Amino acid sequence: MGDDYLTNPLVFLVQFLFEAYILVVLLRFFLQLTRSDFYNPLSQFIVRITSPVLIPLRRVIPGMGGMDIAALALAWALKALELLIVTALSGAGLQLLLAILGAIPGLVELCINIFLYAIIIQAILSWVNPGTYNPAASLLDSFTAPVLRPVQRFIPPVGGLDLSPMVAILGLILLKMLLIPPLQQMVVALLS
Template identity: 55%
Template sequence: MSGYLTNPLVFVVNTAFELYILAVLLRFLLPLVRAEFHNPICQFIVKITHPPLRLLRRFIPAIGRVDTSALVLLLALKMLGDYVVFLLQGGGAVAVGALLGSALVDLVDLAFNVFIYAVLLQAILSWIRPDPYHPLYALLTDLVDPLLRPCRRLIPPLGGLDLSPLVALIALQVLKMLIVPPLQQLALLLAF
C-alpha cells in the first residue's frame, strides 16, 4: 500500500481499536469501583461492549467481581489492533509473545491513564461546582472515589481545600513509574 494512504488508514484503524478498547476497559473497571449502572454513560458502555462479552462469558467465567472475559477481550483486541496496524505499515509475521507483551504493557498503561485523567477532570470540574447528578460527573466520582477516600483520610481538607486529588495523582504517577518499566522489560523477553 502506498505511503500516502497508509498513514490515514493506520490512524483510522488505530483510533477505532483504541476507542473500543477504552470502552471495554471501562466496562471492566466499573464493577470493580461499584459504579452506578443506571448512569446513561454506563448504559452506553454496557450496550456497545455486550455482544462480544456475552459470547466470551459462555466460556470464560468471572472470578468474583473480576470480569475475566473482559480481560481476555481487552488482550485480544489490543493484540489484533497492533497486528493489523503492523500489517498496514508493511510488516510481516510477528511473534505472538511480542504481541502479548506489548498488549499487556499498553493496557496497564491505559488503565493508569484512565484513573489519572479521571482524577484530573473531576478535580477541575469540582472547581466550577457541576451538577452532582450529571452523568459524566457521577461516573468520574464513581471512578475516583475509591482512590480519593484513603487520601482524604491521610490528608483531610485544609481550610476548604481538598488536596486528596493531588496526593492521588502523585501516587498514581509513582505506581505507574514502578510498574510499567518492569512490564516493558518482561515484554521484551516475551518477544524472543
C-alpha cells in the same frame, strides 16, 4: 509520495478505533469492579455497546471474584489484534507473540490513564459547577473513590480544599513511570 503516505493515516485510524473500543471495554470492567451506578446514562451507554460481544464471551470465560474476566480477556485480545494489524501495516509482518505479550504493557498503561484522566476530569467538574447533579460527575465520584479514599484518609482537606486528587494524580503518574518501562523491557527480553 512514499509508502508512508497511506500507511500512517491507516495506522492512526486502526489505533484510534481499537483504542476507543478497548477503552470502553475497560471502563465497563472498572465500573463493575467499583460497583458504580448501573442506571447512570453513561453506564447504560457503555453496557449497550459492549454487551453484544461480552455476553457471548461470558459463556466461555466466566467471572471470578466479582471481576469480569471476559472483559479483561476481550481488551487483551483487542489490544493484541491492534498490535498485529499495526505491525503488519508498518511492514514488520505478523508477529503473534509480540502482539500477545506487547499488549500487556499497553493495557496496564491504559488502565492507569483511565483513572488518571477520570480524577482530572472529576476535579475540573468540581470547580466548574459544584453542588449540581451531573450524571458524569456522579459516575466519576463512584469510579474514582477506590483511588481517592485511601489518599483522603491520610491527607484531610486543608482550608476546605481537597488535595487528595493532586496526590492521587502524582501517585498514578509515578506508578506509570515505574511500572510501564520494566514491563516493556520484560516483553523485549522474553522475545529476544
